[in-house]
Amino acid sequence: MAHFAVGFLTLCLLVPVLTWSFTAPLLILPVLFSALIFRLRTVADTQRVTVRTLLATRSVDWDAIDGLGFTRGSWARAHLRDGGSLQLPAVTFATLPLLTEASGGRVPNPYR
Structure with a gap:
């Protein structure tokens, strides 16, 4: 269930990333959160x-x-x-x- 929240966060982050290209590094956050959910x-x-x-x-x-x-x-x-x-x-x-x-x-x- 926690991975669904990460997916929703990714969809929400696509709005600023597609609008302003300098916010693209924000897409690292969902990857990091998913790794934390998987590892911890x-x-x-x-x-x-x-x-x-x-x-x-x-x-x-x-x-x-x-x-x-x-x-x-x-x-x-x-x-x-x-x-x-x-x-x-x-x-x-x-x-x-x-x-x-x-x-x-x-x-x-x-x-x-």
């Missing part, structure tokens, strides 16, 4: 959490995660035992039950 994700299973950003992929075992933190209006952040942190794309407080199920119970479900 968090994949969790019973062994590890894999985070995909636009340019990199990082896997962390559940044992290396000390806890999760949430700030208003953003994705979850995993606090690592070594003192670092790792942003978990697309993991919000609303999707926490799915992460609870995928983690094999390592993450408590706050809705129970």
Whole structure:
């Protein structure tokens, strides 16, 4: 569904691009947004959490995660035992039950 929004944005950007040729670089934005939609994700299973950003992929075992933190209006952040942190794309407080199920119970479900 998010790609439909990118397509609509592309159609809207065609008006200024076809009117004023110097605005043609604006068509890079829909390509970038589509790449972000395709790449940004968090994949969790019973062994590890894999985070995909636009340019990199990082896997962390559940044992290396000390806890999760949430700030208003953003994705979850995993606090690592070594003192670092790792942003978990697309993991919000609303999707926490799915992460609870995928983690094999390592993450408590706050809705129970």
